[in-house]
Amino acid sequence: MESLPDFDLIRPRTLDEAVKARQKFPGNRLLGGGTDLLVNIRRGIGDAPTALIDMTNIAELKTIKADAKKLKIGASVTIQEVADDSTIAHHYPAIAEAAASIAGPTQRAMGTLGGNLCLDTRCIYYNQSDWWRSANGFCLKYQGEKCHIALKSKTCFATYSGDLAPAAMVLGAEVEIIGPNGQRRLTLTDLYSGDGQNYLTLEEGEIITALSIKKEPGLRSGYEKIRTRQSIDYPLAGVAAGLCREGNKITDFHIAVTGTNPKPVLLDGTAHLVGGPLDDEFFNALDKLMSAQIKSMKTTLAPGNYRRKMAGVLARRLTKKLFDNYCQ
C-alpha cells in the first residue's frame, strides 16, 4: 500500500551535501520531523515533491549552544530537546515554554525547530483530505480559485500557528540561512511575508540552519497559549511577551502573537508604551495595538473574533505576570 506519491529520499550527512542536493533535485522539499510536511503530502496538499531531503541526519544542525549571553539552536534540534534544555529554560524561558506547549510529547520528539519555524499556514478549508477539498472546489491557497473564508479576497488568510516564532521574536531572534548564494542572516520577523499562501520569504534552494538570539540583560520573557484541548492541538491564540522593569516602571516591552494572522506578529508600537507604571492607561494602549494588528479570520472551528479577544486576554495576563514576578 502506498499512502505517499513517489519521491526520492535523500539523506545528506553534511550541510554542504544538503545545499547541493537542493540544486540537484528540482521540485524537492526539506524534511524535518515530517509532522507537518508528511501530513500535508498525504492529503495531497502542495505539489507532490520529487525528492525529500532529510535534515535530521546532519550533525552540525543538531546542536544547542546556550549560555547567559547568547543562544543558538540548530535547525534539526527537536522541539523536545528545546523544551528540556535547562539553560534555555533559565535564560530564555519564553522559548522553553513555547516548545513545551507544542502538539504532544510524541510529535515534540519528532518535530524540529526548522520545521516549526517554517510550519505551513493553516485553515479549516485547507488542512483536509484531497477528497474533502475537491468536494469544495479546493481554495485559493492551493488548486482552487476562491477563498471560502473571504469570498472576494484575492489573498489567503490561512493562519500561522507555530509556537516558537513569537517566543523567539520578543527576544529579537535572527535566523541563519544557507543557500546556493552562500549564507545570510535575517531578523526572524522578516522570514514571514504576511500572505497565507506564500508565507515565507525564503528564496529557492535556501535552508534555515539555526535560530540565534543575543540575550538582553534584564529582559524577562514568557509564553502562553490557549487551545481546544490541553494536548495535541495547535494554538487558537498564542502570545509571547518580553519586558524589563525598573522600580514601578516598565522600561522595555515586546509582544508577539501566533494563531491569528497569516504570520506571527511582533506587535508594532510597543516602544511607545514604556516609561510608566503598569496601569489602566498602559493596558488600554496595549489593547488598542492588539486590536489594530491582530486580525483572525474564521480559519479554525473557533470564531475569529474569539481568538482575537483571547489573544488580548493572554497579552494582558502574561504582561502582568512577568511584571509582578520580575526579579533583577
Place this chain on the structure above:
Amino acid sequence: MKKIVKFTLNGQPHVGAVADNILLIDYLRGMGLTGTKTGCDGGECGACTVLINDQPALACLTLAPTVQGARVETIESQSRGGGLSDIQLGFHHKLGSQCGFCTPGFIMAAEGLLRRNPQPNDEEIREALGSNICRCTGYVKIIEAVKWAAKERGRGVR
C-alpha cells in the same frame, strides 16, 4: 528508488528492501505486524505509536528507510512467550481497553515512559500519554493501568 534497510525489529535483526515513499506503518503492517494501527491521516491520534530507540514515535509520519540502524519495537514485542506483559496486564485488570483500537499505541507510549521514568506520578503519566487519543475509556482507566504496571515492574515482575 528502493533502499536496503537494516534495523532491529522487536529484538531481531531485520533486513528489507523498501521504497523511499513507504511509511513505517505501512511497512510494518505489510509484513504482518498488524498490531500497530492507523487511526487518522495526520499524526493526531497516536494509534500508530511504536518505539524507535526507546522513544515513542508515530509510524504514520516516519518514512521506513529512516529507521536504518535503529531499534524498532511494536506492540508485538510486548508478548511474553504468549503471555501478557506488565502493561498489557495492567490494561486488562484495570479495564484500560474497551474497543481496543487505541490500545497498542497507548501501551507503546507507556512502555517508553516506564523505561525513562519507572515510577511516574499521575501528572507524568498524563503528560507522556498526551499524544494518544482514546474515544472509549475516558482515560482514567488507562492511567490506572499504567500505574498498576509501574508497580508490578517496580516489584521486578515483567
